[in-house]
Every structure is written in structure tokens, then in C-alpha cells.
Amino acid sequence: MFEQEDMCGCLQTRLSGVPLHQTTAAPDVLYRVGQALGRLSLALEPLRLPAMHRPILWHVGCWPRLMELEKHLTSGPLAESVRVAMRNYVELIELQLREMAWQVTHNDPNPFNTLLTEDGVAFIDFGDGCWGPRIQDLAIAASHMVTDPSLTLCGAESLIAGYASVLPLSALDAKLLVGLIRARQSALTLINYWRADLFPAEAACIKKNVARAERGLSILSALGVGEAEMAVRRVLS
Template identity: 25%
Template sequence: MSVFTPLARPELETFLAPYGLGRLHDFQGIAAGSENTNYFISLEGGEFVLTLVERGPIQDLPFFIELLDVLHDANLPVPYALRTTDGSALREMAGKPALLQPRLPGKHIKEPNTQHCVQIGELLGHLHLATRDRVLERKTDRGLDWMLTEGTNFLSHLEAGQRPLLQAVLSEIEQLKPRIMALPRANLHADLFRDNVLFEGTHLTGLIDFYNACSGPELYDVAIALNDWCSHEDGHIDGVRARALLGAYATLRPFTAAEAELWPTMLRIACLRFWLSRLIAAESFAGQDVLIHDPMEFQMRLAQRQKVSTPLPFAL
């Protein structure tokens, strides 16, 4: 179970008291996390999620808090940092930065249909529109430069059959990086997978886990989402679901001609980012009781993205 920091009831009660949310009823560690420790917290005042930030860009936590405040104010279904009675949002517990957030209703979708994908497209469109006029700047720590560095490192110890696939997309990044970075920008979720979205039936009720959020090309966010929500197990894109997601997004934020031209490249880059991060996690946490996603999933998707038959709609 991916609960890196175990907590006991007395220390939780002490930590939670300043929020003024009443007595602690129950708490439970969440097994799904792969980077941070998360607990479901049940208080007299409602249901909440406590996150202890274990690794990553801890210095950027004020950015995440501000971004979620902006999105919450724009009526997006996102968590946000609750304040104590003296106004503190970012606190410390067990020596780790800690945030308490409302627990959003709903469950994760394992097998999305077109209606789910329509709502994902709409959600992403609203997220980008809420931030593109005043982008909160944060450079991702897993961007194009990171991909070039880590990808080059992995070339030496991948199997021979994997190297051409990796080398091709690295060369593409080197060639097209200036054009990619010139695409329309906003704040990105940058990890919009099925396990970060909540639904009640076909109604989207929550978008969670913003710890990869950053500023960057909006098209990259679309590619990340489509690669997960619209892929079959063998890595092929489901054209019906893909057109539903892209059409819903484009209704809110039309794509540009430059984005249409770079769309196949961006799909490949979005695959590479998660192929590399999963390869790194598999090496770093081998033999440990930590949730590790299969790197082969994104290797397969990258192989399938060498030819892309689902174009962007309504490119201007």
C-alpha cells in the first residue's frame, strides 16, 4: 500500500483541531497513490482528504494552492486547500508538508464511453479558459528538457528493439521544440488520467491530484488526456471516443492551424513522458511495496502513435 507515512489517531486529532471541523470519526490510508501519502478523513464537519507531500516540487506548493483557488473560483469541480481558523492553508505533519482538502464525491471510471469523454473534453476546455488570460507560471520538472536528458540516459540500457522507438521521438523533440513551446498556453493539469477523475454515473464530479500541474502548451494537456481516455488495451486510439473528447474541447477553445500540424508529435511526446517516468519508477522502487504502473503500456501507445489517423477538429 502506498502510504509512506503511517499516522496514529492522537497526532491526527491534534493536527485537525485548528480547522474547527469537529471530532474525528474515522480515517483510512489510500492505497492508490504512487508519490504522496493520502488519507480519507471523516470529521463531524464532513469528509476530507489529507495529503502529506512526500517528494517532488515541495517548494511549489504555494503555486498548487493558488491554482486550485483559481479553478475553484471558476466553479470547476476541484479540491482546494482548507484554511485553519487562523487562515493557514499549508501546514506540516510528521515532518511533511500537509494539506487538508474536501473529499469530492464519485468514483473512478475504468471503461469510459463517449459521454465520459465529452465531459473530459469540456472539463479540460474550461480549465484552460480559466487560466490562459493569467497563467500562473510553473515550469514542469518533467518537460521536454527532462525527456531529452532521461531518454538519452535510457538509450544505453533499453533492449535493442526499444531504442529506435525512443530515438525517433527524442529527435522529433530536438527538431520541433521551439514550435511546440510557441503553441497557445495556459495552466495544465498534466496528469489527466482516469484515476484522477471522479464520476457519479456519467456525471463528472471531480478532478483531483494536481501535483504535476504546470504552465505550458494546452495541446500537451489534451494529448495526455486523449492517450488515456481514448486508448484500447493494445494502444490503438478509439476514434469515436477521441472525436467526442476533441469535439467537446474545440467547442470551447478552437484549435489553431499550428496545433493541428503538431498534433501527432504531441501525442507521441505525451506517451514518452509517461513511458520514461514509469521506467524510472520501476527502477527506483523495485522490490518495494509501492504502486508502480506498467511502463510497457506507454511503450505500446508510443508505437501505435507513429501513425495518427484522428486529426484535430475545426482547426483554424
């Protein structure tokens, strides 16, 4: 960061690579992404940063209030899936989060912020970074990979397995992971429908990840709580 007279700025390093959303997310690619995400979690764990406790809509602590934005959704299956996922989060997951490991997290490792480079996998855009459950980054990344209901975890298997090969999941992580994925998909949907209504000219950019979240949520909505936990355990084994 620098300041001089009437100007201030931030010098950033430019990374050359291909964003994950522009590639074919083959299982081996997703496994490497998961491994990189696990290494990122380990690197962030010891950090204590200014403003890491600031309130932002993307933080899990704000999610119980997000249903106030429900009026921006059109009524139908999507709205119902969002209601169910957020109710599950509030009633079954939120109180158990205090028992999980917390640390500084990236908090937005989506396919637009994940680059495949010549030197490996890189992550950009740490602007939503904050203090949260360690597993949150895995839940966010996995939420964007849910595309195929015929697979054990609907397409997120390799990414989760890669992460766990670097940073093993606890029993509680395995129990809550799918619920956190669904809650994140719902939070993304609620926040971005609201933002798109506020800034209609920017709606296409704002909602670039929404279709993926909606499809993923519709797929995971078919999994019961116990069934979801067993699916995660099968991947980890």
C-alpha cells in the first residue's frame, strides 16, 4: 500500500494462469485444487490480521439474517430449497460451529478466483477473507462443483478428497460439510439476487455464479442429513 499527496494505491502481483471456470474440471484437476486449498488453509491458520472479525454478509455469522432478502427471489422450488437449507443451518448447524476449528479463511475460493498456473494452483481475491470455520473454504469451493446427481457427492468428490489428503476432516467436519455447502449456495443466491435488484445494469456480473449455485442446491436438496454425511464418509474412505 502507498500514499502520496492526493493519491493512494495498492501494488499487486500479477499471476498468469487459466481461471478454473474456463477449464474442464476433470477429477485429477479438482483433486489438485483440493490439495492446494488444504495447503492454503494451513498457511492461513497462524495468521491474526486486522479487521478479520469485521461483519460481512458472506460470513457465516450473518447468514441467519439473510432470509430478510427472500423477497428478491421468485417463488417456486428455488425459494423453497433456500428456505429449507437456511432453516437447517440455523437449527442444526450454527450452534455446532463453535466446536469446529476456526481461523483466517479466504472465504471465496470460487472458480473465478482459482487459477491453474504453470507452477500449480493459485488463489486470488482475498477481499472477503475473515475469521471463520476452517472447513468453510472447502464448503465454498465444493459448492461450485455440485453438477452431477449420479455421483456420490454430485461432482465435488475429488476436490474434497484432495483437501482431506492434506488436511484430514474431523468427524464433525464430515457431519456438517454438506449442510454448510447448501447454506453457502443459499447465501450466494440470496445476496446476489438482492444486489442484482439494487444494480440491474451490473446484474450479469453480479450473478455470474448464481446459476451454478442454484443447480447445486437443487441437486443436494434430495440428500437427507444422514445420507449426506455418509456420502462424505465414503469419499474420505
